[in-house]
Amino acid sequence: MAKVVTMGEIMLRLKTPGHSRFVQTGSFEVIFGGSEANVAVALAHYGHQSYYVSKLPHHEIGQSAINHLRQYGVKHDYIVRGGNRIGIYFLEAGASMRPSKVIYDRAQSAIAEADVNDFDFDSIFKDADWFHFSGITPALCEKAVLLTEAALKAAKRHNVMVSVDINYRKSLWTIDEARETMIRFMQYVDYCIGGTELFFNTIHRKEELTVDDYKQMLKGIHDQFGFTNLVTTLRETQTASNHTIGALGYDGIDFYQSKDYTIQIVDRVGSGDAFAGGFIHGLLTKNNLQDALEFGIAAGALKHTVPGDFNLVSEEEINRLVEGDSSLRIQR
Amino acid sequence: MAKVVTMGEIMLRLKTPGHSRFVQTGSFEVIFGGSEANVAVALAHYGHQSYYVSKLPHHEIGQSAINHLRQYGVKHDYIVRGGNRIGIYFLEAGASMRPSKVIYDRAQSAIAEADVNDFDFDSIFKDADWFHFSGITPALCEKAVLLTEAALKAAKRHNVMVSVDINYRKSLWTIDEARETMIRFMQYVDYCIGGTELFFNTIHRKEELTVDDYKQMLKGIHDQFGFTNLVTTLRETQTASNHTIGALGYDGIDFYQSKDYTIQIVDRVGSGDAFAGGFIHGLLTKNNLQDALEFGIAAGALKHTVPGDFNLVSEEEINRLVEGDSSLRIQR
Amino acid sequence: MAKVVTMGEIMLRLKTPGHSRFVQTGSFEVIFGGSEANVAVALAHYGHQSYYVSKLPHHEIGQSAINHLRQYGVKHDYIVRGGNRIGIYFLEAGASMRPSKVIYDRAQSAIAEADVNDFDFDSIFKDADWFHFSGITPALCEKAVLLTEAALKAAKRHNVMVSVDINYRKSLWTIDEARETMIRFMQYVDYCIGGTELFFNTIHRKEELTVDDYKQMLKGIHDQFGFTNLVTTLRETQTASNHTIGALGYDGIDFYQSKDYTIQIVDRVGSGDAFAGGFIHGLLTKNNLQDALEFGIAAGALKHTVPGDFNLVSEEEINRLVEGDSSLRIQR
Amino acid sequence: MAKVVTMGEIMLRLKTPGHSRFVQTGSFEVIFGGSEANVAVALAHYGHQSYYVSKLPHHEIGQSAINHLRQYGVKHDYIVRGGNRIGIYFLEAGASMRPSKVIYDRAQSAIAEADVNDFDFDSIFKDADWFHFSGITPALCEKAVLLTEAALKAAKRHNVMVSVDINYRKSLWTIDEARETMIRFMQYVDYCIGGTELFFNTIHRKEELTVDDYKQMLKGIHDQFGFTNLVTTLRETQTASNHTIGALGYDGIDFYQSKDYTIQIVDRVGSGDAFAGGFIHGLLTKNNLQDALEFGIAAGALKHTVPGDFNLVSEEEINRLVEGDSSLRIQR
Amino acid sequence: MAKVVTMGEIMLRLKTPGHSRFVQTGSFEVIFGGSEANVAVALAHYGHQSYYVSKLPHHEIGQSAINHLRQYGVKHDYIVRGGNRIGIYFLEAGASMRPSKVIYDRAQSAIAEADVNDFDFDSIFKDADWFHFSGITPALCEKAVLLTEAALKAAKRHNVMVSVDINYRKSLWTIDEARETMIRFMQYVDYCIGGTELFFNTIHRKEELTVDDYKQMLKGIHDQFGFTNLVTTLRETQTASNHTIGALGYDGIDFYQSKDYTIQIVDRVGSGDAFAGGFIHGLLTKNNLQDALEFGIAAGALKHTVPGDFNLVSEEEINRLVEGDSSLRIQR
């Protein structure tokens, strides 16, 4: 199996129970998550040597984040300890026509203030097969841009395949800041997930976008910037509790489209990361983009049924869904 | 913002967790609620000076009811302490084809046994803009009829606008008792919510009623009794877990109909009160009945997604729904 | 009311909360259940003298199983104490496209190792009206086959009506073993529930089977083996959260088909047993197979809305559903 | 084993979790309990045919009370259904120097309003060996006095031994009312538990009372009223979390005193009833008052370690304590 | 009753359940607390008009802090909204020889970054009777020093009595920084709680200090700095679960010493604040320092039995303890 490396910010996730609103709650459910950590856990579940790179404070909440990762098989050898804070996000699950809500409290987290010298990227990428990052890390602050760039350069020095999930967060930076940085980073990227709203920002994304609109956008990104291997998920939100998702890929020549899945949602946070994790695993083990998309979107669909950020499903469970076993009887 | 007054019975609500049946439960979730208190909380959330009038025993359960109200911004200056009991209702949430179940244990509650002299209605309604009550209070007992009437007379003495939610409860009084009393009270009422089953009781309400049936009934009520400004919610129950709701209004001249919302229910208790609260806020702040209906029904729809009796949503969240933002993406 | 006897294995059921996966859980919800015990509880709820026959260890977990049964009105006079283990099953509730999962840990349970001499079947079936068992008990081991056969012979000696739920469990025995045993037992059986996959195993059951396919299979079973009074439930699984169920019966002459119910699932475990329990009650109290099927399938439908193995609904609630009261308003 | 009958009011007990105060709680733990029901459960645990006599409403909360009793082996054949309310008591557990608090909400409960004709006392006491009641039942209202007296007369008609736990509750009646009634009832009583504060009310009970004071009082009660077989528990409260308890008996001739136990309290509610239950079992099975006291006080001591009203300990566990096995190692 | 003003930082408190360690927890109990807010709640419970001054972010966690305060009767008219963060503290409850642990995450909280101009201190202190603050607020940052000083000057302009709880926190500033600032602030202070370790820092505080040592230190502080009205709590820690507390006061002439209380701890956080709240109430309502100390230390003792930061006990409960009612029977 492959050595895969992800880098990013793992946060303390504090969720109200069930569908309770923030102002009602007397408790928070405690787990840890974050876009890249979620990918790391998925890849560990598919049997890879999955290394997560980050920085966490010395205190017990930082330790708990590490424990949470290693509980699910992620290797923490490259996690540096130090800094003062772990980023936090508060989560309230929506329902029906009430959207879910996230309050971020991630300023001055250890990873945002980490120094390039905190990490030995040549050790990290030695013998590595894949590096995945997201647009959230460079969005944190200028130091994090430098850190990301150092990682990307090291990855390329070691001939590691690189994927990115654009994951534009408007609360962290402006679309112009994001565009400037991410376009610069694309030279290191082999597979790009998402980003239509960022790279193709003349069109404001609306819900009514058709698959053809998306095809046009992917082609536009390719034509304008020269990026290849672009994929995006397609999501139709009937209510906050029911979505339909699919995936679309473009390799600069052909379009690839996955099956659709209609989902009654248990927890949608991390479903994009579950897609990314499944897609990377697909690329590492399948022959073609189409199969990678199918595995990725089935993984992403299943994530919606699992509480928490992490996609705690096995390769076998995903394959069963890909192969269309829809009996859904109790598995005894 | 307006000074609004509501009066009624706030009860201890004891709900089994999730969808557990009464005979299964080892615990009850504890909140407080009641038709008029629910309206009071909604109005506090929209920024009004929301005063709740009731009577509660001196003991800590009575105190907890007050704390629950003031936690959400309701003013308790006019709540009198005394009496022996706080009314209780036990709740079991239905699902699919199993309806929800309520067991009332409200006999001899403090408010049911309250005396007119317990309250100084002239202080209460001084500078007030709105008074809302429901048909539940006079249904409690004869003393409560007198209390309600005293409040209504005082409200009108102070030129306060009055709304009623008819809320006929067959376990509390007969339809004839209710008709007699509520028709008498309508002379004080400016806006009347519900009541078709009460005022128009020659037709037994069935599920198959069309909007036109409702229009006919509202018109009939108007023609027969001379009531104006009648509104009603329209509810179609696909299952105990899925409903479609809308609202219909009649000002004696024109009919007004809101958008419909189809809802996957988290907790439907209090949704009628949420409509009432939203509708009153609409009347206090919008130019017309149509807009008030739209705000009211969107408020009522959102209530179904909030656990508990209270509609803990903001004016901004309701407006976003009214304006049709249906993206339902996670709000980060 | 009738004296009904069921015999089988009641297990400790350990379920993760909500939709949590096994690897996520920090607690298990504890109840007890098992195919025949579930039928026993249902029959107790409809007012019968419901006796459950089994063997349970002396320790407190064994005692808790008895307490759980008697809490819901089942008579435990014929439960023998002894043996070392109570069977356990671990349950993880699926959602959407993720199926539910059961891990059995029932080897060497007290009932599996029980001896025929542990029970005085002549006392047990004295004055009894009905005996129900399932194919799970003889599947446990050879001793359990002997035990079941002894019970069946005693039941017939006492002219007790006998029903079986075939309930083939592939983890316990092969289809050939099951066929050989169950066909032999059919001589004692008056009503047979399920079994199309077992008795008619030339056709592999697929999801796409139509009602006509089922009719053909029931007729085939009747023609080939001479069994009469065959019933089966029909289940269409839209997702792990939504099913449509109905029932089909064949008395060797005519087919009988119930209404269909589409269900949003709270807990589907035990729904087949709920059907069996309702169907037996229907046979004991109604005039005909059609009405028994209707009561049975309505009971089975309602079970999906009740957490746990047991169908904690009343005869009145089932009748209301049979009679088509679909108002689903809160019952106050 | 004996047929024992207890009669009284079983209530819904709503306790805040841990040491939370009423105003803090978001949930109540739900069990059922009451002085006589607690005795009934204890006696069922020691192997007796334990019948509980009461009246409970038809609704599911009433049913849950019955289920709670039969879960622990109490026979409910003589529980009548009807009336509107089940009594409720709210409980907040104290700690250290903060005493526990109980809020009663038992007005107009079904048993308080029960009629003598609701019960067939001749059936109830046929073949019975023992009848136990407490001073709480006649304290409820005048109808309950009549009910209690009817039960006592019937018990004596059937030569049933009678015990009473005086259990004076100042919130239910005055000391004069209680004295008048309980003195009248003592003609039917064979064993009297407690009552020093009631029968000997010239001395106000203070904490500093010595064993000699108690002896003098028991003797005084005997001399003044002619009552024999008087027992009382002795309790020294170091803090709300630590008590020392013992028991003292007087048969009109000799005094009997039990060992003392010092206890770290888990839940002290029902410990007096646990003593009563153990004491009655002692009288039914041991040779002398001393042994009955020892068994009773050990049972009462163990109750303090069990959450809830019921003393869910076995005869064997009590005997081990009586015999002084103090190893307290984990029992594997 | 008096108008009392407190100012400080209220934090989100995240506690692991029971005695769980941070690395074990799957949930946090959510309340809000902080030294001065705890005093504000106590004073509201004793019937005062208790105003809390702080700054909180606009988001729902900030709102929840306000709701938490007003639930318990604190007035939030002077709480300003703005800033990005609410301070957080993580709490793990110790036991026996394991001390409790607090992890602070309060950098850049809204109040730490608040500006003097955010508050209208002349309104705040108009007609006020008392102002209480603690050494924690100026410890936050330089801006907070200015804010505190502005408040103190305004308080004195309005002739408001001022008390301070020195509450030295070594994680926030050095002892020299603290000394310099707090000595400067003492000119505005009428009553000073604690501070021996700060003002008298030539002696390192050890556990073995006797009451005489404390007397000497208080006298030393008075002699050296000229401060009058000094009080301090005396705490002896047997284990993390058992403490003995008392209080000592010095008015520059005489020493005053309270009764001692030995406590089995439920939650000791906030017990110092509970003393402060009780002491202030004592000063506002009693004739002398001795009585104020007694009320304060009884309040502080009771706090140890209440979960959470707030001392949710009534004046009546405290008086009962002061008066030595140690019956500790269940209060029915």
Next chain:
Amino acid sequence: MAKVVTMGEIMLRLKTPGHSRFVQTGSFEVIFGGSEANVAVALAHYGHQSYYVSKLPHHEIGQSAINHLRQYGVKHDYIVRGGNRIGIYFLEAGASMRPSKVIYDRAQSAIAEADVNDFDFDSIFKDADWFHFSGITPALCEKAVLLTEAALKAAKRHNVMVSVDINYRKSLWTIDEARETMIRFMQYVDYCIGGTELFFNTIHRKEELTVDDYKQMLKGIHDQFGFTNLVTTLRETQTASNHTIGALGYDGIDFYQSKDYTIQIVDRVGSGDAFAGGFIHGLLTKNNLQDALEFGIAAGALKHTVPGDFNLVSEEEINRLVEGDSSLRIQR
């Protein structure tokens, strides 16, 4: 840091919440534990490369056991997957005079049925510094005796230090079986923990044993069998909630005795293992037996304050206790 190897059975631990009895519980708290696994976790916490050797079934409960270990830093490289069952133990926490209770359900667990060939002991003990096992593993069955012996021989082949915790379990084998086997194994053992009741069985262990009795027994074991380096814990049980513990060692020449600790118990399960883990760490890092005993007993004492089987305390926390810092103030 050292490479340490432990081998044994990790079980699913199912505990009732708080002090609930088995028959009361509606849920079990889920963790995993076992004598040797507990030692492995402790050693991982002190910074060693801690490898745990066992066999676990493929299913998700087996996976959860692995996740639980690696969450706390134990290396699972040598855990083999296979077999059908994971051992289970049910736990009910005692209080005061009620002892804790364990129900084992460990028959036919994967490790009990493991084959010597399942493990490559030469890889396992390559470069290892320490091997720890307990008498529980060979007690499981004959196969487990062979497995243990194979491990011991391999350990000695690789010059690994060996410690054993005798841990005699009377429910698994007789004292004669245990003696025969354990005496044979002692040839491979360098440090022996416990065993006085086994090796010195002419004297029945009673609570009243003095330190001198223990010294005599340790000396007797040494003299009779030639074992050196014997240690034992000394435990005095005041109640099920309060114990005093210490440790005693004998190196064949001198006796070593640790400090005593008196403890209010949160969870005593695993405290012996915590002593073993601490003692081994002491031996690996300190200069002498006395210091190892002190570290061990302080570790064991702290375990009583941590819920669960594992001793989740740091070396620093233990050292602070060893060094006598008894301030027990909140650590902020």
